[in-house]
Amino acid sequence: MPTTKGYATPNAQSPLAPFNFTRREPGPTEIAVEILYCGVCHSDLHMIRNEWGNSIYPMVPGHEIVGRVTAAGSAVTKFKVGGIAAIGVIVDSCRQCAPCARGEEHYCDEGPTLTYAATDRVDGTITMGGYSSNYVVDERFAHLVPANLDLAAVAPLLCAGITTYSPLRHWKVGPGMKVGIVGLGGLGHMALKFAHSFGAHTVQFTTNLRKREDALRLGADEVVLSSDADAMKGHFKSFDFILDAAAAPHSLDPYTALLKQDATMALVGLPDKFPVLNVGNLIFKRAALSGSMIGGMPETQEMLDYCGQHNIVSDVEVIPIQKINEAYERMLRQDVKYRFVIDMSSL
Numbered sequence: 001m002p003t004t005k006g007y008a009t010p011n012a013q014s015p016l017a018p019f020n021f022t023r024r025e026p027g028p029t030e031i032a033v034e035i036l037y038c039g040v041c042h043s044d045l046h047m048i049r050n051e052w053g054n055s056i057y058p059m060v061p062g063h064e065i066v067g068r069v070t071a072a073g074s075a076v077t078k079f080k081v082g083g084i085a086a087i088g089v090i091v092d093s094c095r096q097c098a099p100c101a102r103g104e105e106h107y108c109d110e111g112p113t114l115t116y117a118a119t120d121r122v123d124g125t126i127t128m129g130g131y132s133s134n135y136v137v138d139e140r141f142a143h144l145v146p147a148n149l150d151l152a153a154v155a156p157l158l159c160a161g162i163t164t165y166s167p168l169r170h171w172k173v174g175p176g177m178k179v180g181i182v183g184l185g186g187l188g189h190m191a192l193k194f195a196h197s198f199g200a201h202t203v204q205f206t207t208n209l210r211k212r213e214d215a216l217r218l219g220a221d222e223v224v225l226s227s228d229a230d231a232m233k234g235h236f237k238s239f240d241f242i243l244d245a246a247a248a249p250h251s252l253d254p255y256t257a258l259l260k261q262d263a264t265m266a267l268v269g270l271p272d273k274f275p276v277l278n279v280g281n282l283i284f285k286r287a288a289l290s291g292s293m294i295g296g297m298p299e300t301q302e303m304l305d306y307c308g309q310h311n312i313v314s315d316v317e318v319i320p321i322q323k324i325n326e327a328y329e330r331m332l333r334q335d336v337k338y339r340f341v342i343d344m345s346s347l
Contacts, residue, residue: 005347006060006132007321012050015325016131019058023136024123025071030138031079032071033087038130039064039155039314040340042186042247043270045328047117051272056117062130063089063115064158064341066151070134078139084151086143086304087135088158089294090114092121095140103298105141131321133347143301146308153313156186156339157304159294160314164191164245165303166295167266168198171241175199180239182226182255183246184211184218186314187268189338191243192218193312203235205255214337218315226254237285239263249273256281256289264288314339320346 008019026032044061046052065087069079079085092113093105100108113121116129145154164187173179179200181191188204195202196219204220206212212223224231232254239258247269256265256278264287282289295303307313315338319327327340 004128004132004134006128007324008058008060008128008131009048010058012048012055012057016048016061019060021060021128023128023134024125026073026136027122027138028073028075029140030073030136031069031076031085031142033065033067033085033135033137033142034070035065035067035130035132035134035344037066037152037155037318038062038342038344039159039316040319040324040327040331040342041156041159042331043159045331046270046272052270054117056126059117060128060131061116062132062342063087064155064160065115065130065135066145066155066158067135067344072139076139078144079142084145084147086145086154086158087115087130087137087141088143088162088300091127091137091141099296102296104296106294106296130344131324131342133344140297143297143304145304148311149308149313152318152341152343153316154304154307155341156190156314156316157307158300160186160190160339161307162295162300162303163187163268163293164243165194165306166299167243167268167290167292168194168241169299170292171264171266173198173200173241177201177240178203178238180205180235180242180255180258181220182242182244183269184215184338185245185247185334186336186339187245187247189214189218189315191245191268192220195219195243196221197310197312200241203239208334232258237261241266243268245269247271249275251275252289253278253281256287259285259287261285262287264290267291268293314341316341318343322346
């Protein structure tokens with residue numbers, strides 16, 4: 001393939017800058033995609049700054065990809081040249097273990113191959129992400145996009161969308177349930193939209209009441225200021241399920257205190273510092289604290305189809321790639337509603 005244009009960082013201290021590299025030609029079951037839009041995830045910032053200690057450089061971030069198929073291998077059946085494809089957080093797995101056989105490739109026993117900063121199972125190179133002009137991926141790890149959805153607003157569904165859809169489905173959130181959402185950012189606003197769409201009585205927790213009107217617009221039945229002790233006490237032992245989507249370090253105890261007997265709190269945000277937990281809030285109610293990450297390939301397609309049927313997309317601000325470093329700083333200040341998406345034509 002011709003040279004791929006992208007934005008990369010050479011180390012944890014440097015900003016992203018233009019970077020050229022090459023990708024392989026697509027194999028028999030692979031497609032090549034011209035990237036149209038790529039979402040900006042908070043984990044991209046964690047990764048480029050090596051805040052989780054597993055980064056590989058040079059790094060081209062980006063795992064919320066929507067693009068147009070430009071080439072398809074001889075055995076490809078799902079996509080045609082000219083069609084739209086979406087690529088998320090993982091691009092391969094062992095395909096043989098029990099989780100992979102269940103369509104839960106993200107829990108692959110050998111570990112899934114990440115869209116960037118991972119060793120490619122095909123050729124042993126380091127994967128380079130979606131802040132670039134194209135991508136090559138096996139069709140199993142790419143998804144069809146409903147034609148009625150705005151493509152820029154679809155991009156964050158490949159991470160923020162599936163990361164929140166999956167646990168809400170797994171714990172069977174629906175009518176008659178009281179559900180709490182912690183955090184109203186890129187993940188939280190999608191969790192709010194989905195929980196409302198599934199018919200649950202949905203409560204948005206926030207540290208900033210300036211977000212109240214937005215939370216109500218996005219589907220919240222109630223908005224609670226988490227620093228208001230009286231307001232929190234009013235919801236004591238009343239929640240069937242709480243989804244914690246906050247990426248910044250914070251205490252879990254105020255929320256586990258709100259769980260009913262046998263209720264669950266699931267974590268999807270991954271802060272760089274882990275909290276100390278009052279386990280009494282769990283033990284004395286047989287409550288559960290759990291975690292969840294993205295979703296398998298079948299569930300991701302299910303989520304996209306659901307979004308197409310119910311016209312659900314992310315709230316996005318589209319930016320040129322040249323503003324990516326500025327966007328990271330704004331993201332840290334929570335100055336985005338609610339997800340940056342890069343228009344890759346700006347390359």
